[in-house]
Amino acid sequence: MTRAWARELAGWIAAAAVSLITAATVAASARADLLFRDGDSLIVAMVARSVLSGEKLDWAMSSVLFIPESAGFAALDAALPVGANGLFAVSGALNLLALYGAIRLVAGRSRPGYAPVAWSIIALAAFGALAMTETSPSRDALELASLQLTTTYYSATVVAVILAVGIMRRMLDRRARGVGLVVALGAVALFSTLTNPLFAVWGTVPLMFVLAVTALLDAGRRTRILTAAVTLVGATGLGFLARIPFAAWIANTGAGYAQPELWPESIAYYGGLLADRLSTAPGILASLMTLALVTLAVVRTVRAPDVGSRLVAAVAWIVPLLVVVGAIALGTHAARYLQPVVFAPLLALVAAPRAVTFPVRLRLRRASAAAAVALLLVGGGLSIPRLADAAQQPDPDLACVTDWVDTSGRTGAGQFWTVRLPKLHLDDPSGLVQVDHRLNGYAWLVNRTDFEVGEVSFLVEDSQTVPWDLPVSAVPDRVIDCGRYSILDFGDATLPLGPAHS
Incomplete structure (x- = not known):
């Protein structure tokens, strides 16, 4: 035994x-x-x-x-x-x-x-x-x-x-x-x-x-x-x-x-x-x-x-x-x-x-x-720092976005493929709302309580972002360059969110 x-x-x-x-x-x-x-x-x-x-949990899952x-x-x-x-x-x-x-x-x-x-x-x-x-x-x-x-x-x-x-x-x-x-x-x-x-x-x-x-x-x-x-x-x-x-x-x-x-x-x-x-x-x-x-x-x-x-x-x-x-x-x-x-x-x-x-x-x-x-154990042991290094690779562009959003204390929005990574790494994930290109809430793999905010004052975009078709005429006060990301800051102006869909 x-x-x-x-x-x-x-x-x-x-x-x-x-x-x-x-x-x-x-x-x-x-x-x-x-x-x-x-x-x-x-x-x-x-x-x-x-x-x-x-x-509160109100997730829209697949x-x-x-x-x-x-x-x-x-x-x-x-x-x-x-x-x-x-x-x-x-x-x-x-x-x-x-x-x-x-x-x-x-x-x-x-x-x-x-x-x-x-x-x-x-x-x-x-x-x-x-x-x-x-x-x-x-x-x-x-x-x-x-x-x-x-x-x-x-x-x-x-x-x-x-x-x-x-x-x-x-x-x-x-x-x-x-x-x-x-x-x-x-x-x-x-x-x-x-x-x-x-x-x-x-x-x-x-x-x-x-x-x-x-x-x-x-x-x-x-x-x-x-x-x-x-x-x-x-x-x-x-x-x-x-x-x-x-x-x-x-x-x-x-x-x-x-x-x-x-x-x-x-x-x-x-x-x-x-x-x-x-x-x-x-x-x-x-x-x-x-x-x-x-x-x-x-x-x-x-x-x-x-x-x-x-x-x-x-x-x-x-x-x-x-x-x-x-x-x-x-x-x-x-x-x-x-x-x-x-x-x-x-x-x-x-x-x-x-x-x-x-x-x-x-x-x-x-x-x-x-x-x-023993040989496997040596290989496994040597792989731990290698795995840790891969997980800790710096991402200054991502850090730029998350630091700015966390500091702003405001709520912004972005499209699915753009916003999810910054959203995960925020101190408060609700600071970024997931929307489509028309600023309607995109209720897909996200907590629908995010949409209760009703409006946002900045947008995050990158190369995967579909050109915006905003519900109101608005021009950003400034654009913050974060490498592969850009933050369109509308300052005191707000953009209303449209109805959510999946």
Whole structure:
């Protein structure tokens, strides 16, 4: 028992080191824009800060509520004496560590001849390698692994889908007994659907397909398979019902994202993203790695030693296939919806995590394993200052805006892509109101209480700002130059806000 605990602890320590190395490498690249500065990427931090401030909450969210992400970020914010960027950096590493935990559950119990801990670390390292090939600052690039490091792009849903697979594997284990696993699967499906209905698309629908095929092939486990299927579907349905009390916060149910008539455009869009990804050496390497994992998954599905291994191996290639086909069939145009393409194939590595044996003269001894862990720890330790440095990169333009707004004591406005970063870093985020180019309130991923101010006396703009079409004729008294930002100060004059919309 002691040896097993030591092995598990060593696995978590090694996984933490891999997470730090990956997070530091991604944060040191141009992908840092997505981690620390992108308008979409800031929503979780803004919600968490709003909750901690005790202010009235009237948020206009997308179809995603970000409940676990916001709770986790708020806990970190309350516990750690670091700024927003430091919290983003810590969250990135913790998201990867959570991914390891889910993969470790899928890998199954330790038993003679198997090495689930080692293979789980290898799977996380493979995912980290994919993330480290991604260096584009664009949220629309087909660079999907590094999205797991953000607080916004569905990191909790990724972990939840893998957790569901792990729980189902345990349910099919010969020694599995009791209702605990059924309750756990139901809780994961219900809560994940509540916070993000994408769980049904990435998890429930494709997993039901895999379970149905598994039931046909294995009559001996049919009762357990059907129990898993009923639990998954029932809990997902309850999750959708649980969203009803949050209806006032959900500004977009997501139904409008489905446009099946646009499937030809969807093929062209994703095809273009793939072509861009294959135009670079790191992109080609990542694509070959993914293809190798999918091939391994197919082989292990055919050669699986038991039903649990077959289930996991099948998930590793069927889920990505169904998600890609579904995304195209629904006419979607967002790379982030294809994340199962990079995280599901990892499960091929832990479908049947047998220990690797070597000839006597090449047999790895404990000292070799200890040396490998030590090397990872050194790499992880050296990555901490690198990650901290990436999070603390000075932004004088941003500081210019936030200092001016904080000092002014007045309320201004800006458009979505321009205003969100300064808004997050203000002492009082309500000092900047999110508007459209006509100065109507833009109620999207923002606390609608901001619009109660009714009027503003300055505007913030940058290269992403659409030319203003103001409701009244007004000329700024002065323009404050803040590098990539400009502040149009109207002095004592005020500009009325129009009606809010999402």
